[in-house]
Amino acid sequence: MTSQVSSTAEQADGAVVGEQRTAAGPKDVRRLDRVIIRFAGDSGDGMQLTGDRFTSETASFGNDLSTLPNFPAEIRAPAGTLPGVSSFQLHFADHDILTPGDAPNVLVAMNPAALKANIGDLPRGAEIIVNTDEFTKRAMQKVGYDSSPLEDGSLDGYHLHPVPLTTLTVEALKEFDLSRKEAERSKNMFALGLLSWMYHRPTEGTEKFLRTKFAKKPDIAAANIAAFRAGWNFGETTEDFAVSYEVAPAAKAFPPGVYRNISGNLALSYGLVAASRQADLPLYLGSYPITPASDILHELSRHKNFGVRTFQAEDEIAGIGAALGAAFGGSLAVTTTSGPGVALKSETIGLAVSLELPLLVVDIQRGGPSTGLPTKTEQADLLQAMYGRNGEAPVPVIAPRTPADCFDAALEAARIALTYRTPVFLLSDGYLANGSEPWRVPDPEELPDLRVQFAQGPNHALADGTEVFWPYKRDPRTLARPWAIPGTPGLEHRIGGIEKQDGTGNISYDPANHDFMVRTRQAKIDGIDVPDIEVDDPHGARTLVLGWGSTYGPITAAVRRIRKEGGRIAQAHLRHLNPFPHNLGDVLARYQRVVVPEMNLGQLATLIRAKYLVDARSYNQVNGMPFKAEQLATALKEALDD
Numbered sequence: 001m002t003s004q005v006s007s008t009a010e011q012a013d014g015a016v017v018g019e020q021r022t023a024a025g026p027k028d029v030r031r032l033d034r035v036i037i038r039f040a041g042d043s044g045d046g047m048q049l050t051g052d053r054f055t056s057e058t059a060s061f062g063n064d065l066s067t068l069p070n071f072p073a074e075i076r077a078p079a080g081t082l083p084g085v086s087s088f089q090l091h092f093a094d095h096d097i098l099t100p101g102d103a104p105n106v107l108v109a110m111n112p113a114a115l116k117a118n119i120g121d122l123p124r125g126a127e128i129i130v131n132t133d134e135f136t137k138r139a140m141q142k143v144g145y146d147s148s149p150l151e152d153g154s155l156d157g158y159h160l161h162p163v164p165l166t167t168l169t170v171e172a173l174k175e176f177d178l179s180r181k182e183a184e185r186s187k188n189m190f191a192l193g194l195l196s197w198m199y200h201r202p203t204e205g206t207e208k209f210l211r212t213k214f215a216k217k218p219d220i221a222a223a224n225i226a227a228f229r230a231g232w233n234f235g236e237t238t239e240d241f242a243v244s245y246e247v248a249p250a251a252k253a254f255p256p257g258v259y260r261n262i263s264g265n266l267a268l269s270y271g272l273v274a275a276s277r278q279a280d281l282p283l284y285l286g287s288y289p290i291t292p293a294s295d296i297l298h299e300l301s302r303h304k305n306f307g308v309r310t311f312q313a314e315d316e317i318a319g320i321g322a323a324l325g326a327a328f329g330g331s332l333a334v335t336t337t338s339g340p341g342v343a344l345k346s347e348t349i350g351l352a353v354s355l356e357l358p359l360l361v362v363d364i365q366r367g368g369p370s371t372g373l374p375t376k377t378e379q380a381d382l383l384q385a386m387y388g389r390n391g392e393a394p395v396p397v398i399a400p401r402t403p404a405d406c407f408d409a410a411l412e413a414a415r416i417a418l419t420y421r422t423p424v425f426l427l428s429d430g431y432l433a434n435g436s437e438p439w440r441v442p443d444p445e446e447l448p449d450l451r452v453q454f455a456q457g458p459n460h461a462l463a464d465g466t467e468v469f470w471p472y473k474r475d476p477r478t479l480a481r482p483w484a485i486p487g488t489p490g491l492e493h494r495i496g497g498i499e500k501q502d503g504t505g506n507i508s509y510d511p512a513n514h515d516f517m518v519r520t521r522q523a524k525i526d527g528i529d530v531p532d533i534e535v536d537d538p539h540g541a542r543t544l545v546l547g548w549g550s551t552y553g554p555i556t557a558a559v560r561r562i563r564k565e566g567g568r569i570a571q572a573h574l575r576h577l578n579p580f581p582h583n584l585g586d587v588l589a590r591y592q593r594v595v596v597p598e599m600n601l602g603q604l605a606t607l608i609r610a611k612y613l614v615d616a617r618s619y620n621q622v623n624g625m626p627f628k629a630e631q632l633a634t635a636l637k638e639a640l641d642d
Contacts, residue, residue, distance in 0.1 A: 027236075031246045034093030035199065036101035039191070040118050041110030041131075043077050043086040046188035051088025053192055053209060057201040059261035059438060062249030063092040066553065068100035068626070069434045073291070073374040080134075080142050085117040096253035098553035100435065102628040108191055110165070112140045115149065124157040129194070131187065133166035161240055165190055172230035176223045186227035193231025199245050203232065254438065262439040264403035264432035265292070268362065269299040271410025273306050276332045278411070279418055279450035282307045284331040286323030288316045291374040292430040293336045293364040316344035320361070324348055327357040328495065330454065330485045332414060336362040339381045340371065346389050349423055351497045353393040353521065356472075356481050358417035358424075360410075361385075361395075365429040367624045376624025377430035379549055380600040385425040386578055386607070392518045394525040396420070397578040399427040401552035404439035406432060409575070411448060418452050420528055421480040427577070429599075431550045431626045455482035455491055460503070469493065471505040479524035526579050533581040537570035539563070543640055544591040546616070548574040548604055550626065551597050557629035558636055567640055577604070580611070588614045595619055595639050597632055 037054070039047045048069055058065050068089040077084030091101035106127045109115040111134035122128070135150055149155055150162055169187040170180055189210075196203055207225050214221035235241050262270075276283035287297045289312065301310040309331075313319035320335040327333035337345060342363050352359045365381045367373030385397045396416050400409035406428055417424040458467035459482060471493035472481050484491040493505050501508035502516055535544070536559075547555045552573050559571045572587060574580070588594055588608070594616045596605040602618035609616050619635050621627055 027241075028243045029200075029246055030243055031248070033095060033247070034091065034097065034101075035106065035245065035247055036089065036091045036104045037106045037108070037195065037199075038087055038089040038104040038118060038121075039108045039110075039188075040085055040087040040114035041108075041188070042079050042113070043072050043074070043084055044079065045086070045110045046185075047071075047086045047088050047110070050188045050192045051090055053206050054195060054201065055090050055436060056209075056261055057196065057203070057205050058090065058092045059259070060205055061202055062251065063094065063247055064097050064250040064253045064438060065090060065092040065261070065436070066097055066100045067091070067434075067436045068431070070625075071375050073376075080111055080113050080139050082113050082117050082143055085113050087114070087118060092247060094248040094250050094253075096250065098557045099626070099629055102630050106195075108195065110134060110187070110191070112145055112149075113143045116143045116145065119149075119155075122158065125159065127159040127161065128155065129161045129163055129191070131165035131191075132162045133164045163194070163234075163240070168230065168234060169227050172227055173223050176219060176226070178219075178223060182220075183223070186224050189224045189227040190231035190234070193228040193233075194235045194241075195231075196228075197232045197235030197244060198241060199247065203228070255440065257440040259438045259440050261436050262404055262407075263295075263434060263436040264400070264406045264428055265295040265364070265434070266299060267404055267439060268400075268406035268410050268426075268428060268433075269296050269303075271407035272296075272300065272332075272334055272360070272414070273303055273308060274407070274447055275411050275414035275450060276307065278447050279332055279414065279452060281330065281332040281452070282309060283334065284308075284323060284326035285310045285334045285336065286313055286319040286321070286326065287311070287334075287336045288313050288319045288341065290316075290338045290341050292366055292433045293338050293341075293362065295433070296336045296362065296364075316341040317348065320345040320348040320359075324352050324355070324357065324359055327352070327359050328355070328486065330483070332360075332418070333358065334360040334362060336364070338364050338366050338374075339368050339384065342381060342384055342388065349395065350389040350391065350393045352423040353389070353395060354497050354500070355495055356421045356521070357483075358414075358421055360413050360417055360424055360426060362426045362428065364433045365427060367622070373624045375430065377550070377626060378599050378622060378624065379427075379429055379551070380603065380622065381427060382548075382577065382600065382603040383606070385427055392522065394522050395423050395425055395578065396525055396528055396576075397425040397427060398576050399549040399574070400432060401549065401573060401575065403432050403435050403437050407439065407442075411450075412575070415448060415450055416528055418450055419480065420478050420524055421483060422525065425578075427549060429550050452483060455484040455488070457490060470503045472500055473503050474520075479520060479527060528576075528579055530576040530579060530581055532583040533572050533574060533587055535570055535572045535587055539568040541568040541570040542591060543568075543593040543595065543636075544570045544572060544588070545636060546572050546574065546588075546594055546596050546604075546608070548577060548598070551599065554627035554629050554632050555597055558627075558632035561629065561633040562636055562640070567637065569636060569640060574604070577607075585612050588612050588616075593617065593639055593642065595636060597621075597627060597635070599626070 071086040089100045108129045110131045165187045169190045170183045173183040210224045323333040323335040367376040367378040400406040413424045413426045460470040597619040605616045605618040
């Protein structure tokens with residue numbers, strides 16, 4: 001359970017509860033309980049860096065937070081166009097929150113394209129800070145503006161702050177020996193300084209970050225710091241910003257402990273390293289770069305001091321082949337990819353099923369099919385993970401629910417793989433991978449013991465008393481076969497993809513043996529020890545909302561809203577998707593209606609209907625973005641009214 005779930009669960013996510021005003025010199029300070037900010041501009045404007053720095057300072061201040069980075073798939077999308085807009089949304093609060101928020105309270109638009117691409121998400125009364133220097137006639141025509149939205153009255157329903165960000169940045173940096181183009185690159189730091197003043201964010205961390213990032217270019221570091229300070233001073237002195245805002249730390253939202261801001265991919269990377277340490281095994285990653293999984297390869301490559309070995313292969317097939325070889329050699333083996341890579345890896349996953357070796361297959365899901373939407377999120381690989389192999393090749397499937405939960409999910413995937421000698425799918429997605437939230441750093445004593453015992457010698461006696469090693473003689477409890485390290489004297493055995501004889505592991509074409517081995521491999525997966533599913537149902541509801549993966553935040557936020565309005569609704573969330581928790585059938589039978597929201601066309605709902613004969617209702621979205629809490633709440637209210 002992450003810090004996002006606390007005793008203030010009845011607080012409606014995304015709703016401003018109160019506002020207080022205090023005087024601070026010549027300007028007022030208003031106290032809010034939460035704010036949603038979106039930075040938007042060209043993919044080269046540094047919006048992701050700006051959002052990340054604002055997030056880091058917000059985390060150090062002690063607010064609860066949730067983020068949603070959103071960027072184009074192209075490495076360098078056409079400047080000033082709608083497809084080239086990159087944005088970063090941050091929701092931070094003085095209480096526990098679950099989503100990046102439905103609609104921004106503040107939009108920072110660096111050009112006309114950023115304004116046009118995001119204005120539809122803003123509620124009336126929101127604040128808009130625009131870089132007026134970019135609102136040239138040509139730039140506006142490029143995105144379809146016939147007249148300037150800053151002058152034609154179309155933004156009268158908003159609090160508009162026209163700021164010549166580029167001009168002010170260049171002016172602030174005139175003492176530096178920089179070209180105008182070089183100086184203009186720091187305008188995102190000017191905007192960050194302005195927003196940092198506006199919301200009383202700490203500044204020391206950002207200045208330290210800039211000095212470190214540009215340590216080899218001290219002039220560039222100094223220029224960025226100067227632009228950052230100029231933005232802060234502009235907010236302090238300009239008459240256009242008469243009010244600043246305070247959002248108090250979320251002191252009651254977190255259990256005691258040491259916290260840090262963490263993204264899903266970073267948490268997953270740390271979880272893999274922790275799993276290898278708890279298993280006392282070297283960690284081996286065989287991978288091929290693919291969005292949005294590449295950050296795991298980047299991060300793990302930094303941790304050779306923890307016994308981590310990373311291999312960037314020439315393609316997806318080579319990546320998983322190397323990982324499976326490392327598993328055979330006694331490593332905690334991992335391969336990372338996204339949906340298209342899973343398709344290429346499917347034959348080797350089937351080989352891992354046949355060899356019965358531990359292997360973690362990490363799928364950071366994205367929009368498909370084919371190349372699809374590389375930088376957008378989706379949950380559409382569930383059936384591929386369940387059935388996307390030839391033959392009967394069952395594989396356990398688990399899914400984290402929040403960015404911080406990716407750490408625990410990695411440990412759980414490793415537990416299952418090592419205990420039951422099987423490949424395991426871990427289904428994250430782009431929303432979790434790139435989003436971030438506070439994470440309580442666990443004490444090492446809290447982590448599970450994942451150590452395994454390798455085979456050391458003979459394990460079977462023949463009729464004549466001869467002791468031999470049978471590589472497929474199983475543990476009676478887990479049905480796992482022995483893990484024999486190559487080179488161990490006396491443990492030589494056959495490997496390969498052809499069917500094995502029970503016990504001996506010799507090649508077998510016997511029909512009865514094949515039937516037995518297929519059923520045994522399935523029984524091993526069915527018998528995996530997974531926790532019962534927990535149901536949140538304080539009022540005796542008749543409708544259950546069942547989710548999995550990253551829908552946890554939006555579903556929980558929607559359920560809170562409905563309960564605050566007096567509605568009765570129950571919620572349960574699946575981490576283990578194969579096998580399902582043993583009590584899931586009994587839980588589903590208790591409710592008249594079961595609603596399954598998914599970012600696909602109903603894949604979990606299909607599995608639920610087939611296995612439990614429950615008329616589960618799907619609520620689906622496949623637009624590359626996570627659900628909004630209000631959108632889900634409206635759909636769930638309709639289900640309650642049926």
